[in-house]
Amino acid sequence: MLKDTIIIVKQEPDGTLACWDVELYQCDNCSKEFDASIPHYADGDHHYCCECAFLKGLISENEYLDYGSGFNSHMFRAYVENREVKIKYGKYTPEELRQRRNKKARERYQKKKKARGD
C-alpha cells in the first residue's frame, strides 16, 4: 500500500534547489518499506516486495532473481522452502536434484534387473 509521499530537496552545486516527490510503499504482506525506485509488484492499491511476490506466486523465479535479489537468473535458482525464499548457485533446486537422483537410481536398477534376466 502507499504509505507516504516524501519530498526530497537537494541543493545543486550552483546553489539552486531541486526537489521531487518520492512515493513510499509498504509491503502488504511483510510490512517492509520501500520507495518507488525499488523493484516491487503492484496490483492496484496492493504492493508487495519482490520476496513476498515470489512467495505468493505473483512473479516468476527469473523475475525474482533478476529484479528482486541481485542474483543472476542464469547462474542461480530460487525456490521456496518452509515458506522462505532460498537461493542457491547452480542449475537445479534441491528438489530437482533429488528427483534426478531417484530417476537415475531407478534407471540403474532397471538396467541391472535386465542384465540379470529377471
Ligand SMILES: [Zn+2]
Ligand atoms: Zn514483503
